[in-house]
Amino acid sequence: MIATSVGLGRYKNITTALRRLDDKPKGKLLLKPNLVAGGLAASHVDAVRAVLDSLDIACIAEGSGIDTSELYSMLGYRELAREYGVELIDLNRTDEWDSSVEFELIDGRRVKVRVSRYARRYDVVSLALPKTHDHAIVTLTLKNMLGLVYPKDKGLVHGYSPTFGRVMGAAPLRRLASLLSRFKRLSRLYSSTEVEQAQYVYGARVIHRNIVAVLKFVMPRLGIIDGFVGMQGNGPVGGEPVEWNIAVAGNPLECDVFCAYKMGFDPASVGYLHHLGAPSAGAIMLLGDEVPAKKFKPHRKYPLQLMWKSA
Numbered sequence: 001m002i003a004t005s006v007g008l009g010r011y012k013n014i015t016t017a018l019r020r021l022d023d024k025p026k027g028k029l030l031l032k033p034n035l036v037a038g039g040l041a042a043s044h045v046d047a048v049r050a051v052l053d054s055l056d057i058a059c060i061a062e063g064s065g066i067d068t069s070e071l072y073s074m075l076g077y078r079e080l081a082r083e084y085g086v087e088l089i090d091l092n093r094t095d096e097w098d099s100s101v102e103f104e105l106i107d108g109r110r111v112k113v114r115v116s117r118y119a120r121r122y123d124v125v126s127l128a129l130p131k132t133h134d135h136a137i138v139t140l141t142l143k144n145m146l147g148l149v150y151p152k153d154k155g156l157v158h159g160y161s162p163t164f165g166r167v168m169g170a171a172p173l174r175r176l177a178s179l180l181s182r183f184k185r186l187s188r189l190y191s192s193t194e195v196e197q198a199q200y201v202y203g204a205r206v207i208h209r210n211i212v213a214v215l216k217f218v219m220p221r222l223g224i225i226d227g228f229v230g231m232q233g234n235g236p237v238g239g240e241p242v243e244w245n246i247a248v249a250g251n252p253l254e255c256d257v258f259c260a261y262k263m264g265f266d267p268a269s270v271g272y273l274h275h276l277g278a279p280s281a282g283a284i285m286l287l288g289d290e291v292p293a294k295k296f297k298p299h300r301k302y303p304l305q306l307m308w309k310s311a
Helices: 011-019 045-052 068-075 079-084 141-149 151-158 163-167 172-180 187-191 196-218 252-262 270-273 302-309
Strands: 002-008 030-031 059-061 086-090 099-106 110-116 123-128 222-232 240-250 286-288
Touching: 002 011, 002 252, 011 030, 011 222, 011 240, 030 045, 045 059, 045 079, 059 068, 059 079, 068 196, 068 286, 079 086, 079 123, 086 151, 086 252, 099 151, 099 196, 123 141, 141 196, 141 270, 151 196, 172 187, 196 270, 196 302, 222 252, 240 252, 240 286
Parallel strands: 002 286, 030 059, 030 123, 059 086, 123 222
Antiparallel strands: 002 240, 099 110, 222 240
16 A cells, blocks of 8 residues: 655655555654765755654664765755654664575676665665666665665675775765765766676576575565656666656555556566566555656666576
8 A cells, every 4th residue: 555645845745655654654763865975965954854754763774885974964954853853873883784695797797785774673764856867767665775885895786896886985076076976976886887787687586586595684674766856868867857646655665556547657677566466556556646657767788688588
């Protein structure tokens, strides 16, 4: 079951959708925003405020591929956390990791990767944006859980270590990348798509299995999609804005299936949704407003991304 709200602006869409939900999680919760970079690629602070006003959030936690602490400062998260008395955690600077998740590499090897133990300490609320993705077609509430993976392991979700992950090993570069990310200066480097075609196609296959491996370790208790403005084209960082003015909340898998469908994608063509047994979008019970379809332009390598089915 999912709840929706349309046309009320970012804050009211989210609070209205959450109010319409019958089965909201109770107790102390961890809010996982999506801070892959600054600017359009990041969960807006007003969306976080809407969740804090609606649920009992104990902490906000993220582990960005760049400098999470810098993004917290740049995007207004520090002031908001102080205002609400909520703990703000940079997962990349913690030392509590579990090595029970295994990723598949494109050469067939399997490697252990580390995932934050904070994911087991709280029920997780995943706050995401509707965006196209450079390997996985779309990124929504479920793929957002990759922010819980240890920073040096995160790039292995593609099945190989991308250039961006190696470059970001130096702290000064992570901070610089955070500052520049709001201007989309990182789009080509971050995307990790600038590799030879066979490697890319194999990476587009294993990423779906690796996302599912993380979700077996931690499945969010609640998904929230802030679709006030989404990203199309060369997401998840370098794409173009799409004004939509919607919010969706509820079962994370159903949220992602419904939203991917409304974005113009067949949910069954998104590998990680397929592997998780995605229901038909028409079978999802809906509370609230009818969400208008908004066809998102896919990533420039979308035809190659679809080859996960046969690679």
